[in-house]
Amino acid sequence: RAYVFGEDVKFGGVFRCTSGLADAFGTHRVFNTPLCEQGLVGFGIGLAAMGNRAIAEIQFGDYIFPAFDQATAKFRYRSGNAFNCGGLTVRSPYGAVGHGGHYHSQSPEAFFCHVPGLKVVIPRNPSQAKGLLLASIRDPNPVIFFEPKWLYRLSVDEVPEGDYMLPLSKAEVIREGTDITLVAWGAQLAVMQQACAEAEKEGISCELIDLRTLIPWDKELVEASVNKTGKLIVSHEAPVTGGFGAEIAATIAERCFLRLEAPIARVCGLDTPFPLVFEPFYMPTANKVSMA
Amino acid sequence: MGLLPLLLRGAPKRFLRASGSYRSLYESNSRRRRHGTDAAAADQAVNSRADHRPDDQMLDFPGAKAAFTSRMEFISPNAAEAVPCFRILDDLGRALDGSDIPEVDSSLAVKMYHTMVRLQTFDSIFYEAQRQGRISFYLTNIGEEALNVASAAALTKDDVVFPQYREHGVLMWRGFTLDEFANQCFSNEAGHGKGRQMPIHYGSEKLNYFTISSPIATQLPHAVGAAYGLKMDRKNACAVTYFGDGGSSEGDFHAACNFAAVLEAPVLFVCRNNGYAISTPACEQYKGDGIVVRGRGYGMTSIRVDGNDALAVFKAVSAARKLAVEQSKPVLIEAMTYRVGHHSTSDDSTKYRSGEEIAHWRSVRDPVLRFRRWLESNAWWSVEDEKELRGAARKEVISAMNQAEKKNKPPLSELFTDVYDTLPRNLLEQEATLRDTVSKNPPSLAPH
16 A cells, blocks of 8 residues: 655656556556645645555755645644544655755755754765665654765665665664764765864874654664763754754764863854855865865 | 766765756766666667657657647646536525435435524524623634534544534534633633633544644645555554645645545545634635645546535535545535635624625525525424524523633643643643742732
8 A cells, every 4th residue: 555656756757766666566566646745745745644654755855845835734643543644754865966056955954953853864885775765664754855966977885685675774884983073874875984084194083974864863873972071063065054064063062062172163164055056166065074 | 067077076966955957967878888788778769769750659758648738738727718617406405317325325415404503503602702701712604504414424434524614513513522622712621622722622532523724725735644554554544634725825735635646545634724813815826726626636537516405515525425425535525615704703704805795605605504494395394493492502501601711720730740741840840839929929929
């Protein structure tokens, strides 16, 4: 009782994410919807409310805003748990891609992190994506699953066949270190790896954490790391002001104040709409991370 | 012109929403390069089409298959006459000549009437309770009792209802008790929703009535998704969703109608066109002939019905339901009615409409009285029955209210539950902190 739907999903989707599904499962289960994000998420909520797994695709994260009202459905809470739409998963590509400009590059995760009742999940590579997506679909809460579009064509990975899930709300240390903690998610981790390698040459040992689930987020793991290193940099593509890095910085400042040896730094996108030709300057590149 | 150089370099155009003109330029360029010899064949095909008289040709664009016309004629914004309104009983409850009365026997009719009276009684007593400060908010269904109850009576208990907020009669018909209504209004521990929402935000999983929420029209796309699920599960049921004239202006109305028609979802869209969206009259809400005409725009069957005529509503909704379930198609029903009460207890409608207008619709055009007259004409109801019912209803409602008022409020733990299926760590911490704060402060702050 699972359904996959969205704009252009039937032929395989503009990023080929749904290729072959319509042939395999039939066009009543894998289908196009009219071009309307609020309709498609609302429809998904209704399907999920009847006990189905509704996997909705928003073609670009930049277009998710018309669906925002629907996506903040307080379905379970307002009904006293009589009803819920936990079977809903909204997948959407997000993030910079090199030539996307204003409307094909945005990182809207922070808006959704402010919604009690939602989960926001972001994978860093294909094998993580499979496990996290399966976990998200099966999680009994509505999940927004942002897929870094930069990685669709570039990312190469050994992905296990067979069914496996990765835990939600658990961050992962992907590089151990002792001098400084770095936290990021999605495509930004590749940038951070580069910065860590550069820093290594100068004798700085970096601990890199992939947050994976942004809400509810794994405060304990980040706290433990910062207690070890005493320093923190958070990095994301989204504009710095009001970005999710602010939540991490505030929480760690509360919990680790006496342990911190330096102010928490955020290396993020600038506070402008996403510019096309200025993209290399806008982005939180490895240079900027290294300098921080 | 930033996109054009990228296109001509052959960059994957699937990353970009190429505008129509760029795409056709790209495609016509590539066609010319690849199909040089076919160009001659194409020219021949065009010429042979031109041999036919213009009037014989059908346009076969993907977007529409229509006959040609060489006369430029704009379609006027309104038809010569408004879409007629289906009714069976006149304003005095007498069957009109030529009417085809639906199968409503005495027990069904009396049950419908009982529900309408109970709803009216509940509304008037609870409205006053808010005025006395006993509950924080209330919203009545006055003037729309027949629409509520008759539409509900035409459905089965398996049909799932997605209400707006002025459809308490539908819930009452299905069996929500006076105690359940009262508990929710008093936000006590037995109330639906665990005291989290304002009064009148009822819901019932058992009765297939989704929880009411304040935002307008958000339930419409939900109903379509639910209907699609029912179709795929091959259930003998449809989804039914209600909304007002105001709600029909929301984007979600457009989204839902289009999706329902395209995806072939068995859903009934019931518009309670009651003439006002708070203070905004219908003439400031839309310019066309109401909501019924939009149905055709979406490729959806539609009908306009007298929402104050219980029999007409019953018949139309029954027929619509049959069509929806048997053919997996949506139906739009515009039920014309009048909102006699204020929008809610936060509104004084005498500020934007005359007392005479309200009084007229409350008395002369009362749909409950109209239905009662039809019952009386069949000798199914009497003055004694009326007196007895009104007295009993009043007693029952007041008793429910007093009981509900005495019950405890929900425990503090319910502030934190149901945000997710289980409490995540941040909520466990916040609950602990809050309990700590409460315990260190005067008893007046502390619930149990």
